[in-house]
Amino acid sequence: MSMFPFGDIVEVRPVLVDVADYAVWGSVYRDFDGSINLYASICGSPHDCSIVFYRSIDGFSFREVGTVIEDGLTAAPFRFGDSYYLVYVDRKRGNRVRLAVSRNPDSGFRDEAIIATPQVFDNATEVDLGCNVSVRGPMINLIVSNILPYPRNLYLLRFSISGNFITAKPLVSGSGAPGPWHSLHNASVYRVSDAYYLLSASNDYSQKPYRGYIVVFVMDSPYNINDSLRYVLIDATQLSRPFVGRETELGTDTPSLLMMGDEALLYLSVVDRNGGPWNLYVVKYKSERYVH
Numbered sequence: 110m111s112m113f114p115f116g117d118i119v120e121v122r123p124v125l126v127d128v129a130d131y132a133v134w135g136s137v138y139r140d141f142d143g144s145i146n147l148y149a150s151i152c153g154s155p156h157d158c159s160i161v162f163y164r165s166i167d168g169f170s171f172r173e174v175g176t177v178i179e180d181g182l183t184a185a186p187f188r189f190g191d192s193y194y195l196v197y198v199d200r201k202r203g204n205r206v207r208l209a210v211s212r213n214p215d216s217g218f219r220d221e222a223i224i225a226t227p228q229v230f231d232n233a234t235e236v237d238l239g240c241n242v243s244v245r246g247p248m249i250n251l252i253v254s255n256i257l258p259y260p261r262n263l264y265l266l267r268f269s270i271s272g273n274f275i276t277a278k279p280l281v282s283g284s285g286a287p288g289p290w291h292s293l294h295n296a297s298v299y300r301v302s303d304a305y306y307l308l309s310a311s312n313d314y315s316q317k318p319y320r321g322y323i324v325v326f327v328m329d330s331p332y333n334i335n336d337s338l339r340y341v342l343i344d345a346t347q348l349s350r351p352f353v354g355r356e357t358e359l360g361t362d363t364p365s366l367l368m369m370g371d372e373a374l375l376y377l378s379v380v381d382r383n384g385g386p387w388n389l390y391v392v393k394y395k396s397e398r399y400v401h
Contacts (some may be wrong), residue, residue: 125388125389126389130136130153131284134363135147135376143321147162148184152387159181161177162174162176162180164215164375165305168361168374170365175216177211178197180202182199191212194270197209198236203227205225206236225270225277229277229291233258239251239252239253240253240299241366248270250298252296254296258295259292260292261293262281262282262295263296276401278333289311289344290339294362296309296310298328304327305330305332311324319360320360321346321380322343323364324340326339345361353379353381376390
């Protein structure tokens with residue numbers, strides 16, 4: 110199976126399986142020393158989540174280091190100067206977007222600021238984040254999604270490195286119609302070569318069987334949604350056999366992209382709609398080169 114821009118799927122492998130009663134969602138990035146860091150949201154229920162740090166050398170086998178945030182969901186990690194930052198949602202303390210900082214990637218995080226409340230995003234009651242931020246000088250850009258109420262849409266949140274709220278504005282809306290564009294959430298923007306890719310989860314809850322997709326907006330500049338090329342990267346149900354070994358309906362969530370030379374590693378969470386928790390997998394693509 111070949112899919113622009115990442116090429117053929119070479120391999121599908123589990124990363125974290127059966128480590129949480131309800132779900133595990135992951136945010137992956139490469140640190141300056143070459144190691145691959147994973148901040149995993151380990152959830153016993155939708156409102157009981159902690160962020161646990163894992164480290165890897167090859168991007169496939171991860172070693173648990175320890176919990177870094179006791180009450181946190183969908184961490185977006187980044188580094189600024191000599192400090193490590195995590196943007197996350199505090200599920201037990203009001204579903205607010207918070208900024209935490211530490212001198213180390215694996216411990217010592219303390220809350221720096223509350224950036225935004227869910228009501229900023231068109232009076233949402235619950236919000237979720239993408240896995241990746243864009244740093245422009247002292248300003249940070251991050252995509253936020255309203256989880257409740259429906260329909261789910263994407264918003265661009267901008268704040269300062271000190272955690273001061275700057276602005277939040279609608280970015281793109283889910284279609285509301287059945288299909289892969291039904292409910293956009295947990296989206297991130299990545300630069301690959303000379304283009305920008307907005308990867309978003311889109312779980313269709315309009316009718317059973319519920320299905321999960323990863324959709325892509327290809328843009329010539331960050332957040333230029335209006336002029337983007339749009340397509341479906343993953344229909345999880347079509348890939349159910351590589352993921353879980355049998356034909357079944359799957360949901361998918363929280364895409365996190367890591368480029369490894371000519372290869373792309375896409376981390377995402379997958380759930381069997383017939384039962385079981387959300388688990389974390391990685392899809393390995395063999396990159397294709399395009400002549401423009």
